[in-house]
Amino acid sequence: MIKDHRPYVVKKAYLKFQRFYAHHFLGPQLEHLGRGFTFMRPWHVELFGAPIAIGRFATIIATPDKKIRLSVWPDQAGKGHITIGDYCLICPGVRISSAAGISVADNCMIANGAYITDSDWHGIYDRISFGNTMPVTIGKNAWIGDSAIICKGVTIGENSIVGAGAIVVDSVPANCVAAGNPARVVKQLNPEESFTTRAEFFSDPAKLSREFMAWEQAMLQGNTLFGWLRHLLFPARGD
Known part of the structure; x- marks a missing residue:
């Protein structure tokens, strides 16, 4: 892991700018x-269409090479939406495309490069149509693995996990x-757990914020503005 050479005051300003953006x-x-x-890096989040809603305490992580794209192209007037619940985690490269309606419930985690769509986007014979569209529902506390694809009409049940690279064309209990x-069911989880x-x-958001602040200060302790600028302009091996 490359060391963060920024002084704490610079890192704090950067985090405030992200929130402002x-x-x-x-x-x-x-x-x-x-x-x-x-x-995180909100300038790499692309939104298109409406309505798109994101709940409380969502964590959205984008990177330059793996933008997050949330798009609504309704197949009919009054249809199409993306609704993401509270406490959800959206990782780099996630794409969610809606023509009929996509609902992601609270506490869901969607891993790197996953794709969720409620439409074929083209008909088999009519290539200028939307094709078949059916809403998608992701239940509470579901976990969608790296590079998984969730297709139209699918419901992912509460607490369920979709493995990395899976292609889900039928609902998951x-x-x-x-x-x-x-995708097929390969393991049952114990609902009593x-x-x-x-x-x-x-x-406890206030306590969590204080703990993150203390951690940042400890990690960046000793960093100086001059040292950070030197690293940017003249990086050295081992930095």
């Missing part, structure tokens, strides 16, 4: 943006693991 440039494009959100192409969700991570 998300609130000022992305917020007006959204039907709703809940409080407590965290956008609650409390199970589905994997493969096409206690699930620790992202909501618990954010149960």
Whole structure:
């Protein structure tokens, strides 16, 4: 891991700018943006169409090479939406494209490069049509694995996990693991077990903020403005 040479005051200013950017440039494009959100590199989040809503304490992570794209192209007037619940995690490269309606419930995690769509986007014979469209529902506390594809009409049940690279064309029941192409249930989860969700991570936001601040200060302790500028202009091996 490359060391962060920024002084704490610079890192704090950067984090404030990220929040300002998300609130000022992305917020007006959204039907709703809940409080407590965290956008990492929000300038790499692309929004198109409406309505798109994001709940409280969402964590959205984008990178230059793996932008996040949330798009609504309704196949009929009054249809098409993307609704993301509270405490959700959206990782780099995620694409969500809606013509009929996509709902992601609270505490869901969507891993790197996953794609969720509720439409074929072209007909088999009529290549200028939307093709078949059916809403998609991702249940509470579901986990969509790296590079998985969730297709039209699918429901992912509460607490279920979709394995990396899976292509899901049929609904997945609650409390199970589905994997493969096409995805099939490969493991049952014990619904009697206690699930620790992202909501618990954010149960005391003020305390969490203080802990992150203390961690940042400890990690960046000793960094100076001069040292940071030297690293930017004249990076050395081992930096």
